[in-house]
Amino acid sequence: MLDKTADFWERQRKAPLYETLERHARRRPHPFHVPGHKMGSSFDRAGKERFESVFPLDMTEISGMDDLHQPEGVIAEAQALAAEAFGAEETRFLIGGSTVGNIALIMAVCRPGDKIIVQRNCHKSVFNGIMIARATPVYVVPAVDLGTGVAAGLRREDVERTLQAHPDAKAVFLTNPTYYGMGIDLVKMAATVHRFGIPLLVDEAHGAHYGFHPSLPHSAMQCGADAAVQSTHKMASALTMSSMLHIQGNLIDRGRLARALAMIQSSSPSYLLLASLDLARRHLVMEAAGEWNRLIPVLDELRKRIGGLDWVRLASLSSNSVYTTLDPFKLMLNLYTRSLTGFTLQKLLEENGVFPELADLGHVLLAASAGTSQEDVDALWRLLQELAPEPAAETVRIFQAGVLASSFLREQVMPMHEAADAGRETVPLEAAAGRIAAEMVIPYPPGIPLLVPGERIDREVLELLKELRASQARFHGVKNARLETIEVHA
Numbered sequence: 001m002l003d004k005t006a007d008f009w010e011r012q013r014k015a016p017l018y019e020t021l022e023r024h025a026r027r028r029p030h031p032f033h034v035p036g037h038k039m040g041s042s043f044d045r046a047g048k049e050r051f052e053s054v055f056p057l058d059m060t061e062i063s064g065m066d067d068l069h070q071p072e073g074v075i076a077e078a079q080a081l082a083a084e085a086f087g088a089e090e091t092r093f094l095i096g097g098s099t100v101g102n103i104a105l106i107m108a109v110c111r112p113g114d115k116i117i118v119q120r121n122c123h124k125s126v127f128n129g130i131m132i133a134r135a136t137p138v139y140v141v142p143a144v145d146l147g148t149g150v151a152a153g154l155r156r157e158d159v160e161r162t163l164q165a166h167p168d169a170k171a172v173f174l175t176n177p178t179y180y181g182m183g184i185d186l187v188k189m190a191a192t193v194h195r196f197g198i199p200l201l202v203d204e205a206h207g208a209h210y211g212f213h214p215s216l217p218h219s220a221m222q223c224g225a226d227a228a229v230q231s232t233h234k235m236a237s238a239l240t241m242s243s244m245l246h247i248q249g250n251l252i253d254r255g256r257l258a259r260a261l262a263m264i265q266s267s268s269p270s271y272l273l274l275a276s277l278d279l280a281r282r283h284l285v286m287e288a289a290g291e292w293n294r295l296i297p298v299l300d301e302l303r304k305r306i307g308g309l310d311w312v313r314l315a316s317l318s319s320n321s322v323y324t325t326l327d328p329f330k331l332m333l334n335l336y337t338r339s340l341t342g343f344t345l346q347k348l349l350e351e352n353g354v355f356p357e358l359a360d361l362g363h364v365l366l367a368a369s370a371g372t373s374q375e376d377v378d379a380l381w382r383l384l385q386e387l388a389p390e391p392a393a394e395t396v397r398i399f400q401a402g403v404l405a406s407s408f409l410r411e412q413v414m415p416m417h418e419a420a421d422a423g424r425e426t427v428p429l430e431a432a433a434g435r436i437a438a439e440m441v442i443p444y445p446p447g448i449p450l451l452v453p454g455e456r457i458d459r460e461v462l463e464l465l466k467e468l469r470a471s472q473a474r475f476h477g478v479k480n481a482r483l484e485t486i487e488v489h490a
């Protein structure tokens with residue numbers, strides 16, 4: 001990203017979509033079109049002031065504003081600038097999060113019955129994409145990092161073995177980096193997958209900032225992946241839901257991809273979100289590095305201080321790690337105490353105004369970004385210092401969202417979509433042993449399914465679910481959010 005020509009900087013200084021919206025607003029137009037708030041003229045009185053400055057950006061496809069589903073004007077220009085900045089051949093803006101990018105990619109590469117090799121601890125959107133496409137997943141279980149107890153990523157050898165066993169698979173789909181910021185050697189992974197003539201698809205939801213600073217790992221595009229889906233709203237500065245899908249090479253049918261995106265994305269995409277993508281790209285190229293340069297020493301100092309605490313350890317790269325890259329802006333607190341779980345630590349921090357990204361039984365994840373201030377870090381450190389719980393030699397037994405390798409190994413009795421569509425009954429969780437799941441059970445965050453439809457509910461997963469339920473974990477995908485009951489195949 002650093003050795004760019006003067007032309008590159010000149011081009012990237014522009015934000016064509018945002019600037020077009022700005023210019024239009026300055027004309028004080030008479031809007032005889034939707035949205036009905038008419039650039040803010042009619043809106044709830046109490047909320048109006050807060051929204052005032054963004055109303056003019058909440059536009060629709062009037063002349064000059066282009067069309068996300070058939071881009072030829074300013075959206076095409078903004079996407080082309082993003083493709084240049086992220087090193088892709090083509091970039092598509094997404095207004096439904098990485099969720100729609102993952103689903104569309106699977107719809108693009110798989111026809112009903114086609115096999116796709118998938119990391120078992122993928123985000124639920126990947127499983128939903130497989131169900132929608134009626135594809136057949138072939139799971140690869142991730143390696144567990146012993147230092148932290150969390151699933152860190154796929155081993156290249158495991159993927160290679162699976163590719164040899166399933167030469168008819170249409171793609172490999174993996175997550176990199178993980179929610180915790182851990183990553184694998186994607187260059188080698190891409191080379192392995194390409195030897196089998198199929199595309200490597202990467203859920204890079206947590207890596208939109210990768211490749212934009214020497215302290216950050218390379219991005220999936222830089223490593224040779226065929227597609228990467230990024231939540232630009234997570235670790236970069238776009239508004240929530242604003243995401244991007246980057247593509248390169250000729251292994252993905254771009255026509256099918258465009259059709260899939262047109263099916264699952266709104267026909268009235270938010271220009272507020274699209275403009276935020278245009279600006280987030282410019283911010284990453286032009287400004288973020290300066291902000292990170294200020295942040296990095298602040299986080300280094302915080303890491304040093306936390307290193308002095310006897311009840312918590314930070315995830316860090318070492319020769320024993322199964323991951324090879326770590327996002328410097330993710331701080332994963334690994335608890336070594338019996339007096340606090342990750343959930344209770346999260347609650348204590350929140351009661352004092354510090355809000356972590358996520359917690360599980362044994363960890364709390366803190367996500368910093370270019371927007372994190374010294375004041376934020378000071379507030380966090382004060383609380384961590386004051387807490388001083390009794391230390392323990394061992395880390396808490398960790399059950400977070402299926403992190404133990406064995407917890408991913410369920411018997412898939414019938415295809416996901418068949419089990420989800422077939423007759424079902426509701427049984428108490430305690431009575432579900434041996435039954436076939438008819439719904440996804442997804443502890444959230446991080447949104448990784450412990451059970452998918454069609455899988456046998458064995459004793460191990462049952463114990464895991466009971467333990468998570470007792471620790472007040474939240475569940476997505478289920479009819480009964482407290483998981484007193486579960487939907488099973490009738």
Ligand SMILES: Cc1ncc(COP(=O)(O)O)c(C=O)c1O
Pocket residue numbers: 096097098099100122123125175178179203205206231241243446447
């Ligand atoms: C690994 C991973 N992939 C995809 C998603 C979905 O991203 P979005 O919220 O942008 O739809 C998430 C959300 O947390 C995620 O953690």
